[in-house]
Amino acid sequence: xxxxxxxxxxxxxxxxxxxxxxxxxxxxxxxxxxxxxxxxxxxxxxxxxxxxxxxxxxxxxxxxxxxxxxxxxxxxxxxxxxxxxxxxxxxxxxxxxxxxxxxxxxxxxxxxxxxxxxxxxxxxxxxxxxxxxxxxxxxxxxxxxxxxxxxxxxxxxxxxxxxxxxxxxxxxxxxxxxxxxxxxxxxxxxxxxxxxxxxxxxxxxxxxxxxxxxxxxxxxxxxxxxxxxxxxxxxxxxxxxxxxxxxxxxxxxxxxxxxxxxxxxxxxxxxxxxxxxxxxxxxxxxxxxxxxxxxxxxxxxxxxxxxxxxxxxxxxxxxxxxxxxxxxxxxxxxxxxxxxxxxxxxxxxxxxxxxxxxxxxxxxxxxxxxxxxxxxxxxxxxxxxxxxxxxxxxxxxxxxxxxxxx
Numbered sequence: 001x002x003x004x005x006x007x008x009x010x011x012x013x014x015x016x017x018x019x020x021x022x023x024x025x026x027x028x029x030x031x032x033x034x035x036x037x038x039x040x041x042x043x044x045x046x047x048x049x050x051x052x053x054x055x056x057x058x059x060x061x062x063x064x065x066x067x068x069x070x071x072x073x074x075x076x077x078x079x080x081x082x083x084x085x086x087x088x089x090x091x092x093x094x095x096x097x098x099x100x101x102x103x104x105x106x107x108x109x110x111x112x113x114x115x116x117x118x119x120x121x122x123x124x125x126x127x128x129x130x131x132x133x134x135x136x137x138x139x140x141x142x143x144x145x146x147x148x149x150x151x152x153x154x155x156x157x158x159x160x161x162x163x164x165x166x167x168x169x170x171x172x173x174x175x176x177x178x179x180x181x182x183x184x185x186x187x188x189x190x191x192x193x194x195x196x197x198x199x200x201x202x203x204x205x206x207x208x209x210x211x212x213x214x215x216x217x218x219x220x221x222x223x224x225x226x227x228x229x230x231x232x233x234x235x236x237x238x239x240x241x242x243x244x245x246x247x248x249x250x251x252x253x254x255x256x257x258x259x260x261x262x263x264x265x266x267x268x269x270x271x272x273x274x275x276x277x278x279x280x281x282x283x284x285x286x287x288x289x290x291x292x293x294x295x296x297x298x299x300x301x302x303x304x305x306x307x308x309x310x311x312x313x314x315x316x317x318x319x320x321x322x323x324x325x326x327x328x329x330x331x332x333x334x335x336x337x338x339x340x341x342x343x344x345x346x347x348x349x350x351x352x353x354x355x356x357x358x359x360x361x362x363x364x365x366x367x368x369x370x371x372x373x374x375x376x377x378x379x380x381x382x383x384x385x386x387x388x389x390x391x392x393x394x395x396x397x398x399x400x401x402x403x404x405x406x
Contacts, residue, residue, distance in 0.1 A: 013087050016064050254268065307381070315380050
């Protein structure tokens with residue numbers, strides 16, 4: 001395309017420029033040589049400007065798309081005028097960055113040559129934003145007409161060495177499912193807390209159900225959701241989610257569920273970070289949950305960095321033992337599966353405490369906040385705090401509401 005249309009500008013981009021040159025660019029030059037594309041020697045790479053120049057003044061830009069604290073909104077790309085381009089391993093790129101790039105293509109000689117602005121993204125199976133943008137709508141036949149998903153397996157490539165296929169066949173199950181079979185329900189992201197079989201079984205486990213609980217993750221940003229879950233012991237039986245609710249409206253929704261299911265107020269746990277504190281204040285007597293609170297006492301002293309991490313690991317144990325169940329389907333089930341599959345444990349050797357990836361970090365990678373997963377996780381507070389005995393001893397439990405404790 002660059003050879004055919006003078007003065008056009010395209011790009012090869014990846015998360016890190018170093019990896020781009022070691023992988024994508026290397027493949028590009030190999031492609032030119034293998035197919036004996038003419039004038040290959042004239043298309044030189046300038047390592048100072050990271051640009052491939054063509055004799056007709058067209059060019060290919062090589063840039064990294066990594067998120068930078070000094071440029072959180074990717075303003076460094078706002079003034080670019082591009083014809084089209086290619087993002088390699090787009091699953092590693094923040095979705096907000098891709099949205100900006102889509103506004104920059106179609107601005108360099110497209111009108112003169114009647115060229116549609118096109119963006120090519122390539123990626124391995126992943127549970128991030130590409131799953132939502134491409135694979136999920138492809139699987140359900142709901143891809144918008146302006147977008148196309150082309151699955152390509154290793155066995156589709158006639159140029160691959162047979163030994164590579166053999167190695168994939170002998171690899172571990174996750175690698176074999178992803179890279180050989182193209183299964184998007186498996187990936188090899190380091191530090192994953194939950195196995196996929198645990199997540200899948202979460203919706204079919206046979207568990208006992210006794211009295212009711214409520215856990216609620218309160219939206220703290222406009223693009224987050226407030227998710228409220230009603231439980232029968234460790235069985236999640238009812239989900240509701242809302243956008244753009246005030247604290248007063250959120251309190252009313254929780255009260256409605258409290259009355260409908262006859263839930264004791266001390267069996268309601270509220271995410272009290274940010275605006276959730278206002279909800280908890282209005283409900284009174286409910287349990288406040290703060291992510292960075294000190295963990296409850298465990299057999300391993302000081303093992304968890306905060307209460308949120310401890311509760312997620314308790315959720316992991318319940319899922320391993322198949323003693324917890326979620327009754328959900330459709331969007332709720334798919335969202336919860338995707339969020340749980342993206343909970344990562346951070347490498348904290350210096351701190352020597354177990355810590356999870358922050359909600360902000362996960363949101364950059366996933367494209368949304370883990371609202372459903374957090375709402376499920378908070379139910380574990382009653383387990384780690386040893387408060388489950390209330391369910392069996394309500395006849396002897398009393399609360400002194402005049403106490404300064406409340």
